[in-house]
Amino acid sequence: MKDTSTVAAQTERPTTPRVADRQFLRLSEKWALAYDKNQWIVQHYMRPKWRSIAFVGSNKGVLMRVLKEKGAKVAPEARAALDTLPETFREWISMPPARRFKAGHSAILGVVVGRTAPAPARSRDRAKTAA
Numbered sequence: 001m002k003d004t005s006t007v008a009a010q011t012e013r014p015t016t017p018r019v020a021d022r023q024f025l026r027l028s029e030k031w032a033l034a035y036d037k038n039q040w041i042v043q044h045y046m047r048p049k050w051r052s053i054a055f056v057g058s059n060k061g062v063l064m065r066v067l068k069e070k071g072a073k074v075a076p077e078a079r080a081a082l083d084t085l086p087e088t089f090r091e092w093i094s095m096p097p098a099r100r101f102k103a104g105h106s107a108i109l110g111v112v113v114g115r116t117a118p119a120p121a122r123s124r125d126r127a128k129t130a131a
Helices: 005-011 060-069 076-083 089-094 123-130
Strands: 023-028 031-035 040-046 049-056
Touching: 023 076, 040 060, 049 060, 060 076
Parallel strands: none
Antiparallel strands: 023 031, 031 040, 040 049
């Protein structure tokens, strides 16, 4: 009889939170910065979900270049938050969370640390709210 315990273990869903749950900085309506233990993750909202499109584990200069190359829109408040990041991902991840997630950074344009980022409002939804 074939042992299926290995197959079952390989097909179980991981218990770690999804990357969208680890967003820490909304760059603009459709762009965000997330992280895992190895890297910063550039995310772009493409209906119906956030998609990870670039992974930067080195330094802030590379992160900024990637954002530019991908055409990321970065709000002025988010640019100010990016400017305060340490020079390397390793420096940033080794900081205590209270320093890593400075007051206001996680709240830029509605992102809350530890919760799934909301989908951007569609144009017609914004028109309804404005009326």
